[in-house]
Amino acid sequence: MPGPIQTVQNPKRRGTTKAEQRQTSMDLLLTSARRLFVSQGYRSTNLEQISGEAKLTKGAVYFYFRSKETVLLELLKQVQDIVVDQAIACVEVAGPTFTDKLVAYAHYQANLGITHRDEVLLLILMSLEFKERDGEVQDFITKLYRKQRSFIETLVRQGQEAGEFRSDVQGRELAASVLALHDGVFLEWFRRSGSLKGPELVRAMRTLFLCGLSVPHEPKI
């Protein structure tokens, strides 16, 4: 018979407290939202898909979040912590040379690609999807990117001043290239999921980073 059939809420997660259940449901919703936003895009993902994958209904999303946009913002906050803040913290303890720091950065990111692939991709993809929109999401993403950029830029500039990195290209643009390579590698990986060997790709990326940044040993072009 007709009508959208929703799964009957059978007594699940028995033996858990309300608070635990709350957390579980929220986590399920966030995880499926993240996965779907990454694979289909924000706009092309609807609340039925998100809640369905978490074995809940649309209404549940509104119980936990104010709106679809809030779900994304929540995800982006997680991203900020994992992808940006922890990367910065990790680089800060590395050293002593700036080359060491850059390698640490590359390694941290490469590792994220394995442990938190969707978080990394979410930031990149949403930055593109929300480019011309304005609102909280746009603002948040812009700030995140700005933070990331200025961190790398500082690193690159310091490396240049220390004579570790080449100075024949301006720091701002060199830093932009580093980020570009980073994002590009993740996107290419995303696009071809399966047909590329992750570790090899990371090695190639690191090689490009280092060789491209290092002081050239003889005139090129």
Add this chain to the structure above:
Amino acid sequence: MPGPIQTVQNPKRRGTTKAEQRQTSMDLLLTSARRLFVSQGYRSTNLEQISGEAKLTKGAVYFYFRSKETVLLELLKQVQDIVVDQAIACVEVAGPTFTDKLVAYAHYQANLGITHRDEVLLLILMSLEFKERDGEVQDFITKLYRKQRSFIETLVRQGQEAGEFRSDVQGRELAASVLALHDGVFLEWFRRSGSLKGPELVRAMRTLFLCGLSVPHEPKI
């Protein structure tokens, strides 16, 4: 039964032949569609925006194209010609070394970034937006990327065999990095439109290309 409609037909494009008018309108529609698809995404652009920007109405789009998707396919055909085929043709006449060829490729692409920014971006952005969808668009994009990749991969492999490019990273992954850097640079430029100096960015990209690919002259890392 809809009654007779009394619109005041503003005499537009008067004094032009049908053929000219056709070409003009189609070009206007394609140009505004391209611009909008790039800046807002395919799904977030509606036909009213596309036609409105060309001073036409939704109906006109359907006079020239079978559907919204057909508009995009038409644009992608142009992209294939400009961004992929001509790049390949351009590289083929360059030489004699593979390094020369790679530089020619980088220069051609860098130039496109100035003369055909939207065409380049369209391909990259649509490849991401249509990732999980299937249909004609997905197929077309996949083929385009495959062509581009296999071309670069061949170039990189030949350069490796000729001893010009480093061989400590597999050709496939090295080629992927080249494309990743390319796409990444364009996206970063797109994201920050205005705040980056194009020529400088291109120089940085070229440097990364060449230094990263060239045979290392002394042990690194």
Add this chain to the structure above:
Amino acid sequence: MPGPIQTVQNPKRRGTTKAEQRQTSMDLLLTSARRLFVSQGYRSTNLEQISGEAKLTKGAVYFYFRSKETVLLELLKQVQDIVVDQAIACVEVAGPTFTDKLVAYAHYQANLGITHRDEVLLLILMSLEFKERDGEVQDFITKLYRKQRSFIETLVRQGQEAGEFRSDVQGRELAASVLALHDGVFLEWFRRSGSLKGPELVRAMRTLFLCGLSVPHEPKI
């Protein structure tokens, strides 16, 4: 390349006068409209289909007719002549008994089913499709049906008075049954085009007509 491709008007109907060409084009349009209205219905047939089948374009329809509705009205005028007026004329010269007249009517209609199938069906189908609409078409069809009905009713009533037809059912309802059987047979034929033998069906219809109308020869039910 895009855009709806229309057949190029190659020099056709050469060696004919304008008037002849006019007539030819109008006839072509009317014939394809009739065929399409019958097979798909009025609303589901669009002007592109009508004109396309006549190797002309939408605009041509508007050159010859004021509107889509006018095309149908023109067709219905033809139907009036062939299906109703000529049937009446034909019956009037038949005789001498009312049974003879009824047989003449049945034969005329049966013959029409072969020579002018679409005209007969058009009236029946449009009477159903335009039932709740109002306007010229509705009016025209209503008048046609009224004419047909009152003609048959008179015939039946006269037959009853002459003692040829049974009088245990009121003339109005008996006449309605005759028309119902007539329309029903044509529709069933239409629905199953192909799987029914026309001549056999006509014989069955005639049998039902006559037996059902004739004075019963012994008590029934």
Add this chain to the structure above:
Amino acid sequence: MPGPIQTVQNPKRRGTTKAEQRQTSMDLLLTSARRLFVSQGYRSTNLEQISGEAKLTKGAVYFYFRSKETVLLELLKQVQDIVVDQAIACVEVAGPTFTDKLVAYAHYQANLGITHRDEVLLLILMSLEFKERDGEVQDFITKLYRKQRSFIETLVRQGQEAGEFRSDVQGRELAASVLALHDGVFLEWFRRSGSLKGPELVRAMRTLFLCGLSVPHEPKI
């Protein structure tokens, strides 16, 4: 991003359980859809009319049904039960003669004309409107008609073999005439809603059935 919508939710169907509300709304929608499809045709009825008559909105139709077509299919399933299956069941228990069975069929249908006029008409009208279309609806209707036809045909053939019905016309065509008369009578009633006396019409129909089918008692025509 659509902002929060401030509709004043008129508290409708308050005090009813979800299940009741569901049933009520679905029934209202189906009933108005049936009425409108019969009086205006499927294609000429829009979802606003259907939902409006049930004091709901377009969206509600999509809450209960997957598409406009699904609404029709649901209605046709009801028709199958009431108009075809129950008629067959009813005839099967009638007897002992085949004439008795035919009379039972006629009575059942005549009664339906009063209690379920729209259901009977829906099948007939949709069989015409969907003639050239293909898809689920067409398939369903074709199967229904086939079932009906083969049932009547068997009945007629058995009556012929038993010597109750005339054998000078082939069973297939005789059966077709019975259905034709049936459909024709309903359509004529539909077309002239109001100006025909139902019971009289039914008597006329039954008379035509019986007289036309019965073995002739003396040479006719």
Add this chain to the structure above:
DNA sequence: AATGAATGAGCATTCATTCAT
């Protein structure tokens, strides 16, 4: 804690109709 009913704005698409050429 979560569901199910219902809404309404937005959107791609179809199509009769107009009009300059």
Add this chain to the structure above:
DNA sequence: GATGAATGAATGCTCATTCAT
């Protein structure tokens, strides 16, 4: 005599959001 360009109203359908339960 007829075409091609363009319009705008209509319509099926999607989806974020609201709210009573």
